[in-house]
Amino acid sequence: MNHVLENIITRRSVRSFTDQAIKQEDLDQIITAAIYAPSGMNRQSWHFTVLRNKEKIQALYELMGKHLGNQNYNFYNAQVMIIVSNDRENRNSVADCACAMQNIFLMAHELGIGSVWINQLKDLQDIAEIRTLLDSFGVPADHQVYAMAALGYAEVYPEARPRKKGSYHFVD
Numbered sequence: 825m826n827h828v829l830e831n832i833i834t835r836r837s838v839r840s841f842t843d844q845a846i847k848q849e850d851l852d853q854i855i856t857a858a859i860y861a862p863s864g865m866n867r868q869s870w871h872f873t874v875l876r877n878k879e880k881i882q883a884l885y886e887l888m889g890k891h892l893g894n895q896n897y898n899f900y901n902a903q904v905m906i907i908v909s910n911d912r913e914n915r916n917s918v919a920d921c922a923c924a925m926q927n928i929f930l931m932a933h934e935l936g937i938g939s940v941w942i943n944q945l946k947d948l949q950d951i952a953e954i955r956t957l958l959d960s961f962g963v964p965a966d967h968q969v970y971a972m973a974a975l976g977y978a979e980v981y982p983e984a985r986p987r988k989k990g991s992y993h994f995v996d
């Protein structure tokens with residue numbers, strides 16, 4: 825099978841990570857993949873805030889869990905969290921960030937690193953104490969958070985989720 829297609833097909837969302845650290849050279853490749861994603865009008869107005877510090881990652885999920893009313897909320901023991909944000913005024917921000925997220929996932933998978941999209945921060949980011957924490961991480965003040973990528977080595981590698989039939993057709 826074509827190598828790129830095999831990478832795409834075998835990627836899974838991982839929801840249980842080991843304590844194994846991710847090497848900086850691997851993170852550098854993952855970020856390179858992110859910034860080479862396509863962006864509308866090539867604006868590249870996104871920003872990737874890469875959290876490598878376990879205490880800071882924990883502070884974020886605990887605060888989010890507090891506002892979600894879920895004491896058990898966490899990021900599955902992710903070793904690194906990438907906060908993906910973009911210019912609030914750019915009407916292509918959502919699409920651009922989604923392209924970057926997929927590049928992050930596919931590059932991580934190629935390196936044997938598991939990943940999953942974490943969605944809740946986009947709905948919590950404007951709560952004052954969460955924004956203050958994001959400010960302390962250096963997330964740009966004029967940016968909206970669109971997604972987070974959790975990264976780590978998989979403790980459990982999930983089975984493929986079945987793909988629905990009938991989601992495409994060809995027209996000649």
Ligand SMILES: Cc1cc2nc3c(=O)[nH]c(=O)nc-3n(C[C@H](O)[C@H](O)[C@H](O)COP(=O)(O)O)c2cc1C
Nearest residue numbers: 835836837838839940941942943944982983984985
């Ligand atoms: C926009 C979006 C939001 C998602 N949010 C979450 C999330 O908050 N937590 C989570 O564990 N997975 C999340 N996922 C992962 C999906 O559940 C997962 O991609 C889907 O079940 C298919 O599984 P697969 O990625 O293993 O193919 C999200 C995926 C997308 C694209």
